[in-house]
Amino acid sequence: MLCVREMGLSSLVDLRTILVFSVVCLLCKFGIEKLLKCRQYPPGPWGFPVFGYLPFIRSAAHIHFRQLAHKYGGIFSMTMGNQFIVVLSDYKIIREAFRREDFTYRPDNQFSSILGGYGIVNSEGRLWKNQRKFLHDRLRRFGMTYSGKSKDQMEARIMTEVEAFLRTLVKEKGAPTDLNPSLCTSISNVICSLLMSVRFQQSDAKFSKFMDLIAEGFRLFGSLSYANFFPIMRYFPNAKSIVKKIDENRSEMAEFFQETVDSHRNSFDSGHMRDLVDNYLLEIEDAKSGGYERDLFEGKEHDRQIQQIMGDLFSAGMETIKTTILWCIVYMIHHPEVAVKIQKELDSVVGRSRLPQLEDRPNLPFTEATILEVLRISSIVPLGTTHATSRETELCGFKIPANAHVIPLIHAVHMDPNLWDGPEQFKPQRFLSPEGKVCKPEFFLPFGVGRRMCLGDVLARMELFEFFASLMHTFNVKTPEGRPPPSLKATTGVTLTPEDFQVCLTLRPLVDSQHDFLNAANQLRTAGSH
Numbered sequence: 068m069l070c071v072r073e074m075g076l077s078s079l080v081d082l083r084t085i086l087v088f089s090v091v092c093l094l095c096k097f098g099i100e101k102l103l104k105c106r107q108y109p110p111g112p113w114g115f116p117v118f119g120y121l122p123f124i125r126s127a128a129h130i131h132f133r134q135l136a137h138k139y140g141g142i143f144s145m146t147m148g149n150q151f152i153v154v155l156s157d158y159k160i161i162r163e164a165f166r167r168e169d170f171t172y173r174p175d176n177q178f179s180s181i182l183g184g185y186g187i188v189n190s191e192g193r194l195w196k197n198q199r200k201f202l203h204d205r206l207r208r209f210g211m212t213y214s215g216k217s218k219d220q221m222e223a224r225i226m227t228e229v230e231a232f233l234r235t236l237v238k239e240k241g242a243p244t245d246l247n248p249s250l251c252t253s254i255s256n257v258i259c260s261l262l263m264s265v266r267f268q269q270s271d272a273k274f275s276k277f278m279d280l281i282a283e284g285f286r287l288f289g290s291l292s293y294a295n296f297f298p299i300m301r302y303f304p305n306a307k308s309i310v311k312k313i314d315e316n317r318s319e320m321a322e323f324f325q326e327t328v329d330s331h332r333n334s335f336d337s338g339h340m341r342d343l344v345d346n347y348l349l350e351i352e353d354a355k356s357g358g359y360e361r362d363l364f365e366g367k368e369h370d371r372q373i374q375q376i377m378g379d380l381f382s383a384g385m386e387t388i389k390t391t392i393l394w395c396i397v398y399m400i401h402h403p404e405v406a407v408k409i410q411k412e413l414d415s416v417v418g419r420s421r422l423p424q425l426e427d428r429p430n431l432p433f434t435e436a437t438i439l440e441v442l443r444i445s446s447i448v449p450l451g452t453t454h455a456t457s458r459e460t461e462l463c464g465f466k467i468p469a470n471a472h473v474i475p476l477i478h479a480v481h482m483d484p485n486l487w488d489g490p491e492q493f494k495p496q497r498f499l500s501p502e503g504k505v506c507k508p509e510f511f512l513p514f515g516v517g518r519r520m521c522l523g524d525v526l527a528r529m530e531l532f533e534f535f536a537s538l539m540h541t542f543n544v545k546t547p548e549g550r551p552p553p554s555l556k557a558t559t560g561v562t563l564t565p566e567d568f569q570v571c572l573t574l575r576p577l578v579d580s581q582h583d584f585l586n587a588a589n590q591l592r593t594a595g596s597h
């Protein structure tokens with residue numbers, strides 16, 4: 068009996084040993100497989116189970132990633148929550164990846180499911196390709212090009228807003244002024260006139276509501292970003308209430324845009340295209356009447372797509388320009404010698420009786436170089452816009468899984484001491500050749516590169532030039548008496564923005580002005596208003 072019992076016990080022990088041994092072997096197998104797989108991925112830091120590397124990111128992500136780039140090189144990877152992240156900080160690798168089709172997707176996460184793949188910034192595949200081609204073509208027709216008659220129309224559109232902006236500033240009579248509100252209205256008006264033939268006044272209640280909705284939308288999306296890494300959190304009550312608020316925000320925005328679409332429909336004339344909304348309506352008409360073999364909308368709801376396009380172009384084209392111009396002013400205050408040099412160049416090329424025009428740009432290399440240097444040193448979109456892989460692929464001999472987030476670390480490229488001489492210093496002349504011509508190295512990437520490169524770069528460069536050169540031509544800029552200059556430290560938000568600041572703008576002398584706006588400004592100045 069005892070013998071049988073002993074036998075039973077010993078076989079049980081054996082069974083247990085075998086079980087434990089099998090589990091250990093299985094764990095080892097999975098561990099080794101994982102390790103081998105990880106070794107095929109780009110190198111990078113380890114993280115905690117479930118959380119990945121997220122808990123270690125304490126400073127602004129672009130600063131932290133730059134430190135990691137020093138350790139791991141131009142391509143590194145990590146997990147954050149359930150997402151696989153690849154960071155590219157070498158411009159050659161960024162160029163190599165982003166010219167390829169398999170790197171053109173956007174991350175599949177909570178944001179993309181809310182946006183439903185509509186618009187241009189978050190769309191993918193054929194819908195994105197169609198939209199991009201269509202928008203590129205139509206924006207060119209409306210003057211987003213360096214030459215031709217339509218360029219003059221675009222310039223006129225921009226100059227209307229530049230003059231409105233300068234007029235508001237003249238009224239300040241040299242008092243401490245926050246440039247943000249008037250700049251925001253004028254830059255918004257450029258994009259709104261292009262999209263929907265609308266101009267707003269700064270005091271317009273509808274405009275304030277619209278701006279509040281945009282800001283609130285960004286804030287809400289920002290507060291939900293954790294759910295992108297931990298999808299289970301979407302079902303937590305807090306996330307659910309944020310999603311509800313986002314839905315409300317989006318339906319108010321949709322209402323705003325739909326009013327525009329409806330009013331355009333009511334006054335639509337296929338022989339007279341006023342703006343982008345009209346162009347989309349014409350496409351819908353053509354598609355309905357069978358004029359098009361392929362539907363531009365790829366089966367998506369037409370009006371929702373137009374609404375999202377308006378939202379995307381407005382969001383992409385307003386904040387970026389406004390922030391860059393604010394940085395230009397901050398740097399002019401810190402570098403008065405650069406401001407004086409720009410004004411001398413403007414005076415000798417443009418003269419004192421008119422405002423600068425796009426045609427003057429080739430003759431204003433120092434002014435142009437200064438704008439490029441501000442774009443470099445401020446890198447307002449330091450992490451670009453995250454791409455995703457459409458399938459498992461390879462880059463620089465490393466394996467990259469499907470739906471990996473791919474981040475171009477533009478900030479690191481623009482601050483690389485191996486590429487730029489003294490990258491921390493503000494030196495516009497770095498963009499000038501020994502002959503004094505503007506030259507942009509291939510590692511200058513403020514608008515990204517490749518297939519998804521900024522769609523509005525030409526418009527952006529036109530606006531930056533017109534607003535900045537006209538401001539410098541018309542005013543001297545200084546900090547209010549007794550106050551320190553604005554900080555060079557950026558606030559991290561949708562873009563890297565300067566902290567709030569005020570400036571005093573005094574009119575520069577004008578001679579025999581034939582120009583309406585300058586004439587009025589001159590009269591104000593000589594009347595001793597300030």
Ligand code: HEM
Binds near residue numbers: 387447452522
């Ligand atoms: C200083 C001004 C600007 C800067 C620095 C800037 C920068 C960028 C960057 C870095 C990207 C991401 C590219 C990528 O995904 O790899 C981007 C995308 C984009 N930008 Fe801009 N941008 C500016 C102005 C504008 C303007 C004025 C417009 C409006 C017409 C615009 C429209 C877009 C659009 C639609 C995309 C998404 C393209 C796509 O996903 O295919 N941007 N921009």
